[in-house]
Amino acid sequence: MRILRALFRPVALAALLVSGTAASGSASHAAEARKVIVDDDGSGIAEWMLLQAPNVDVLGITILSGDVWRDEGVAHALRAVEIAHRTDVPVLRGAVYPLLNSEKLTDRWEALYGKLVWKGAWMKKWVEPTVQSTPPYHAPDVVPHLPEGDPTIKASDEPAVMFMIRKVHEFPGQVTIVATGPMTDLALAQRLDPSFASLAKELVYMGGSLNPQQVRPDVAAAQFAREFANSPRREFNFRFDPEAASIVLRAPWRHIVAVPADPSTATELTPEFLHKLAAANPAFAGTISKREPGFPLWDEIAAAVWLDPSLITRSEELYVDVNSQFGAGYGDTLSWTPGYQPDLDEQRETVVRTIDAPKLEAFITSLLARPLPNLSPK
């Protein structure tokens, strides 16, 4: 790593100037495309938003376990780039397992502290009747056939974590990480290379929960409110790998934007919105029309506020960490108004509290409506 670090020094200032220039122009007029790596536990509309956005260079899509096991998530991401005619964007395999958490530990935790609403890759069934389907429970290396069709292209052979490290060294101060799953990959990258976070331009993540309130009146919104009704500080991405999240949130990033569960309660992938999206672009229509409605737009908010910060209607500056003690609060979000933080390397973050939901829907629709590049679809 030392050689890479030595290489970085002479380049750094120039790189920062370039990045400064790009940031000062509007996205569509900047000379250089904004570089981003998406680190996700599956693949959805958020990836398409970033792939379709003007003046954005998606360097790669890295996939780790979370909502589904990594290999299933990789298949979704491969299919997503095929559908978007963006097979030039590599899909890379990240972590299969969280650092310390496991299915067995989750069972023991639930036996002590009560049932989790959502458990991701090792979810077996909802506790209460729920309109959302439960993804089939299977082993980590099983990849079920995908509703959107199975991909024909393959993932890169480079491990996701090494790819991330390589890219922040190649483009120091220029790479944004949009992280919308658990933080295992990012924690591994930071511990493999202590300069990783400080070489990135910024981290934009979906994770954590401060004090979400149910906003929408429908059944799906009421059911998703189960996740925070009795546990306002619990959120799946942090809870799936609390130790990784704590490592990442205490790393020396230059800039962090956090999208906790809070702003997502104003949003929903309604049948009407899905319909609008399907109508916007025939290329995505087939897949979009197979999507299950009802979900809040978690990851889409993270992608959107990076692409257009004017979607944020309220944010605040907080220090954030994650409870990594295996007790009742395991994985809970910890946050402090500046001055109250314990000073254990936790970082100041711009935490998005509310967003403009109608503007977000219009923004997503406009991105998906853009014509696809002429790369031959697979």
Next chain:
Amino acid sequence: MRILRALFRPVALAALLVSGTAASGSASHAAEARKVIVDDDGSGIAEWMLLQAPNVDVLGITILSGDVWRDEGVAHALRAVEIAHRTDVPVLRGAVYPLLNSEKLTDRWEALYGKLVWKGAWMKKWVEPTVQSTPPYHAPDVVPHLPEGDPTIKASDEPAVMFMIRKVHEFPGQVTIVATGPMTDLALAQRLDPSFASLAKELVYMGGSLNPQQVRPDVAAAQFAREFANSPRREFNFRFDPEAASIVLRAPWRHIVAVPADPSTATELTPEFLHKLAAANPAFAGTISKREPGFPLWDEIAAAVWLDPSLITRSEELYVDVNSQFGAGYGDTLSWTPGYQPDLDEQRETVVRTIDAPKLEAFITSLLARPLPNLSPK
């Protein structure tokens, strides 16, 4: 990783047969040298023992932070291979920081639960008067001049963790890891590649503490007994990175040999023993004569029992894990007689309880006395 895993399958059986053949012959008659990677937080006599041992192929020496910061440890290891005329053996850079533990967290922990006797890279001073010197406190990237002379060769550019993963795939079922420092590197390797541990031949580690008793009557032995007198389950390698140790000890290794602090209390690097070692081989004499006496032979026992298991006078089969709760017992060794383990993936280990100390001294002396290879020294 999937490609590597696919490659592994057809090779595995043949590899096991080869390895079985080697194990059934005596070390000096086996057709193939026993492959080993040493993962250490510095470099000492243990590395020379392995480099000098007949029929042993040291694939590489990987260094991480622990007793000293990684970069200082790397310098020692580079100098060690120079002195041993083994600059053909690569030295690789591992983790600089533990997963979650840090100097700041250690300060807070001590303020709650009392002072640690030894703190490694962030040790500032002994609590009580102690005959052992305190290594100078410095930043992670500072490398002081070495008493044995500074190395002129450089470390490999390949990250230690990637090297380890690459080697267990290249020689499936054949590589022993002798780990004599904290377990950060091994934890990163296991989470980067879930097949890592199961592809290695075995793990032989120095770490943990069951119930050590002071055996030797001298001052140094009494002072080192401070480490376990009031905390029999605390040992530095586990305590420096408890989360990493827990990840590693719950990974699916084929075979684990543990060397806790317990057998080390019968051993000591006395002035007389150092004298004997210096006299055994002029190549090592200069460095050996600069070594501070008084230390138990921690890492040397791990190297020795792998080279010659007949040095073990008592061992037992136990399940072992590490307390990763940030409370009074943070980093403490957890162990269970088979049947009592919680079944959270902790593994059965052969735990060395006592060794034949005089035979160990003679064995170390005989290894160091062997002539050096004819590679030109640097």
